[in-house]
Amino acid sequence: MQTTTHNFIFPTVQRVTSGFRPPERPDHHGVDFAEAGYHEIKAAATGTVSRSYYSDSYGEVIFIVHNIQGQIYETVYAHLREGSRRVIEGATVVQGAVIGVMGNTCDSHGQHLHFELHLGRWNDNKTNAINPLPLLGVGDGEDEGGGGWTPRPPIEFIPINRHNTNMRRMGVRGR
Numbered sequence: 001m002q003t004t005t006h007n008f009i010f011p012t013v014q015r016v017t018s019g020f021r022p023p024e025r026p027d028h029h030g031v032d033f034a035e036a037g038y039h040e041i042k043a044a045a046t047g048t049v050s051r052s053y054y055s056d057s058y059g060e061v062i063f064i065v066h067n068i069q070g071q072i073y074e075t076v077y078a079h080l081r082e083g084s085r086r087v088i089e090g091a092t093v094v095q096g097a098v099i100g101v102m103g104n105t106c107d108s109h110g111q112h113l114h115f116e117l118h119l120g121r122w123n124d125n126k127t128n129a130i131n132p133l134p135l136l137g138v139g140d141g142e143d144e145g146g147g148g149w150t151p152r153p154p155i156e157f158i159p160i161n162r163h164n165t166n167m168r169r170m171g172v173r174g175r
Contacts, residue, residue, distance in 0.1 A: 007137045008044040009095060011077060012102055012113050020131035029129035030076065030116035039102040041084075041113055043093040044075050044136070052085050058114070059105025060085055063122060064093060074128075076116035079108040 011033070018025065018032040047066035055061045058078035062085055066073040081103030087093055104111045116122070117132035 008073075008075070008117065008132065008135050009042065010136050011044045011075075011115055012039050012041050016133070017112060020129075020133065029126040030078075030114050031132055032112045032114050033102075034110060034112035035102075036111065039113075040098045041077050041080060041100040041102060043095055043097045043099055044115075044117075044132075045073070046095045047073075047075070047093060049087045049089055049091045049093060049099075050074065052088050052091075055106065057107050059108060060100065060103060062087060062099050064099075065121070072120055074118045074120070074122045075132075076114070076118070076122060078114040078116075079103055079105050079112060081105070 013033055013035045015033060015035045016031055017034040018028060020031055021028055043064055045066045045068060047064040049062060050065045051061070051063040053061065055078070058076070060080035060082060061076065061078045062080070064075050066075065077100060080100040082105055084101035084103060085099070087099050093099060102111055102113050108114075115132060116126070117130055117135065118126070118128040119130050120128040122128065
């Protein structure tokens with residue numbers, strides 16, 4: 001049994017409330033996962049924390065750089081609960097390590113995780129952002145002799161309308 005090095009796991013609950021660059025939000029360069037309650041945020045893959053700070057747009061946020069089979073990726077975990085960041089810049093994290101808690105900080109409308117995946121490093125224009133959903137798997141990162149990662153199960157997609165009524169029905173409160 002080998003440890004895989006090329007997959008990403010879901011960083012939290014699998015309830016998607018906003019997808020990657022939908023027609024109504026072409027500047028949404030990530031995916032939002034939301035659900036009421038206490039939900040830990042986990043590193044989607046092993047890597048090195050490149051930033052861990054409070055941002056004027058992302059709120060409490062963590063960036064992690066991953067080198068997966070020679071390809072550099074960077075993941076972004078935004079709007080974490082105030083005071084919940086558990087890692088500092090320069091720290092090495094393993095896939096599945098708890099790095100924070102889902103929250104509602106800064107430019108956010110209800111508790112959720114805004115998750116971005118960049119093929120290469122993050123940049124201000126987000127030109128390297130890619131849709132993370134097709135790359136997310138589940139499990140403990142162990143290869144059972146097959147394709148190296150566990151295919152993701154079906155996810156629940158709940159689009160948010162402009163009044164956030166879907167989030168209210170889920171028990172997620174806005175700001």
